[in-house]
Amino acid sequence: MEFVVKGRVESRIGRCERGRRVLIFRENETTQPDDDIMVASGRANRRGRYAISLGDLIILDSYYAKVERKRVRGAVCGGDRSPSISPAGER
Numbered sequence: 001m002e003f004v005v006k007g008r009v010e011s012r013i014g015r016c017e018r019g020r021r022v023l024i025f026r027e028n029e030t031t032q033p034d035d036d037i038m039v040a041s042g043r044a045n046r047r048g049r050y051a052i053s054l055g056d057l058i059i060l061d062s063y064y065a066k067v068e069r070k071r072v073r074g075a076v077c078g079g080d081r082s083p084s085i086s087p088a089g090e091r
Helices: none
Strands: 004-008 021-026 037-043 049-053 063-067 070-072 075-077
Touching (some): 004 063, 021 049, 037 049
Antiparallel strands (some): 070 075
């Protein structure tokens, strides 16, 4: 079964949603959050939506999406992190 992380980059400034790079991390609960492992990345579409596949061979662990702070054509677009999810659907 393929595991796909889906979500949306939301902002009051439209250009802060479109084409933003979304990073998917696997939580490493035994260490600090800075040691979490990036497992995939993708881009939000023009409506800010993304769907990033982690493939079939995943570790039953927790994952989260992260968008980094960025300046886009004169606007400062904030960064954010999603709540953690697991392939089993638990939070």
